Amino acid sequence: MHLHISTLMLLGILGAVQPCYAQAEKDSTTIEEVKKETQDLLQSIGSFTADKKDQAVEQAKDSLNKLDQRIDALEAKIDKNFDExxxxxxxxxxxNMKTLRKLRNKAAEWYGSMKASSADAWEQMKKGFSDAYKDLTEAWEKSEKELGSGK
Known part of the structure; x- marks a missing residue:
């Protein structure tokens, strides 16, 4: 996955993307908060044994939903400034959005596998989900930073 920093950084420097962030920054979650949430999720899921699968699956679902909202917000920022x-x-x-959606689908596939996994496959499924979720959040963070809204 290659996300070109120069083009989007140039836009941020020139102010073509910046205007939409004044209000959005007040309402948005910081990249540091996302990193912390991701770390907490991955540690939590890693500690769940197969008999606690339902808790892990629910936590994974909640985290995917939050990240979906963040991806949607990023896409809205892009749409707002698309003409500029x-x-x-x-x-x-x-x-960037295509990559995020692709990685989001990969995480969702692992989520589905984790949800349906047997006790024997639990460790492999939660590792697969954790790896996919980490890739997804890293791509989101990188996209946010490139658009100049990272704090």
Whole structure:
């Protein structure tokens, strides 16, 4: 996964993306908070044994829902400023969103596998979900930073 920093950083420097962030920054979760939530989730899921699978699955579902909201908010920021972006920045934004959606689907597949897993497969399923979720949050964080809204 390659996310080109230069194009989106240039937009941030030139102010083409920045105007939408004044209010959004007050209402949004910081990247540091997302990192902490991700770390907490991965530690928690890692500690759940197969007999606590329902708790782990519920926690994973809640975390995916929160991250979905964050991805939607990022997409809204892009949409709001789409007309102000040059063609290269538009393409870059589209690619970032495509990557995020792809990684989100991968995490959802692992979530489904984890949810349906047997006790014997539990360790493998929760590791697969944890790895996919970590990749997804890292891609979201990188996209947020590139758009200049990271704190």
């Amino acid at each position: 972006m040059n063609d290269a920045a538009r393409e870059e934004a589209r690619e």
